[in-house]
Amino acid sequence: MSLYEFAGELFDLEIRSEHVKRICRGYEAQVYDRDAIPLFVSDEELAYERSLEPLGTDGLFEETALYRKICRHMIDAGGFVFHSSALALDGKGYLFTAVSGTGKSTHTRLWRQAFGKRVTMINDDKPLIKKTGEGVFRVYGTPWCGKEGIQNNTSVPVAAIAILERAERNTVTRVTDPSKAFPVLFNQTYRPRDPAAMGRLLDLFAEWIHATPLYILRVNMDPEAAYVAMEGMKG
């Protein structure tokens, strides 16, 4: 048995590659009080990933395929992945999402430079979100965190979600109608094909974005961007 815990859920993983064993270090389960969900990546699933991205390695294919399966199981546990750079400031979670290449990671780096030890990175690319109470959602670190490997095995309540856009001047706008932002945000999660799971995910996701303050951050790459963003979002 190789037990790992992601977002408070226990998994028994049959890992094939050294690469995936290495990235999952630090997520070995500390408690054994529940049944673990057994998961492994089959030859067929590996081949499917290879067909999408022929230039990768088997380790990377396993990394992607395994997370896809974990994220599918998370939905049953009230959780989902949210493609974003996530950090904690003073113990509160801020999630920054954007289309690829906008500079999510660059922006959260500015927060680390501006606020120093007050900031803990949760996950720079694919954190998990899980409902832990009525209208309460937490963001969790995971090993799936982008090229730089920036993540911590920790969790904090989500305080705000920010949609990042590049601009000349730094401004923060509160989104008052979350349903308008739904398509943009829902694109940042893994969507299951199984209709029952899709239904659960839609309900969960809608609850999340209605319970969480949403902002559009129009920012440049100057240090000032972090201060303007933080002031605008601290509520």
Next chain:
Amino acid sequence: MKIKDGFMLRELGDGFIAVAVGERAASFNGMVKLNATGAFIWKTLESGCDRDGLIRALTDHYDIDAAKAAEAADAFTAQLRKNGFLDE
């Protein structure tokens, strides 16, 4: 005409959204945003009906005349057809 199989419609706050599930998700990766009228037409077309049936459903549900209902029905079904969501 009928909405193709493999779509799921959900109400979200003051709007509606349709996403693809099952095999449909392989060919359609996007989302369809709908207002209340669009969602009503979508739901009516999920079980399938002809143009007259749709116009009747609209005049029954909304306080509008047949001409206005026909305009709404034609505009919306043209959009659905263009995006490949309809089986004729």
